[in-house]
Amino acid sequence: DARFDELPQNLVDALISTEDARFAGHSGIDFIGLARAIAFLGSRGGGSTLTQQLAKQLFTEQYDRTSWLERAFLQKPKEWIIATRLERHYTKQEILALYLNRYDFINQAVGIESAANVYFNKPASELNIQESAMLVGMLKNSSLFNPLRRPELVLNRRNVVFGQMQRYGRINEAEADSLRALPLGLNYQKVSHDEGLA
DSSP: OOOGGGSOHHHHHHHHHHHOTTTTTOSSOOHHHHHHHHHTTTTTOOOOOHHHHHHHHHHOTTGGGSOHHHIIIIIHHHHHHHHHHHHHHSOHHHHHHHHHHHOBOSTTOBSHHHHHHHHHSSOGGGOOHHHHHHHHHHTTOTTTSOTTTOHHHHHHHHHHHHHHHHHTTSSOHHHHHHHHTSOOOOOOOOOOTTTOOO
């Protein structure tokens, strides 16, 4: 697992810009984001914070198998309770690291350290901005945004991440434009079942 201080700033910037722009200011639930998600029926982004997404990873394994009604009235309240408890017991940096360390980036890449190794043949600490943006783009749905099966879709999603980074002042327009022109730059390392995920 990668510690927060081993994560490159560009990865943290990409993650917060794309997944939870108000991460620093909320205590687990983003009521502004939640109200927007309800008002626009999710078309302008979901209302889940990074802490809620971590809560879902940790404690709500059956999420995909529950109905919409069950999610709204049973899963979501549980998620909120767990998220506020996580915020009380962990620092923001620890929550970010926990989230990235537990996420399944598929193709035998569980956690950010493994994903950096599998897709780019390097440790997470050495990820450049375009590599970080690709991995953050996968967080939306790693099965759909699978760089080995749908590179064009993943490239477009990565470029959405650059757009979010520009929107929140992490990069400027010229940087965003030149980054969008870059290829994915995969250096895929197949991990055999015998080797494990060292």
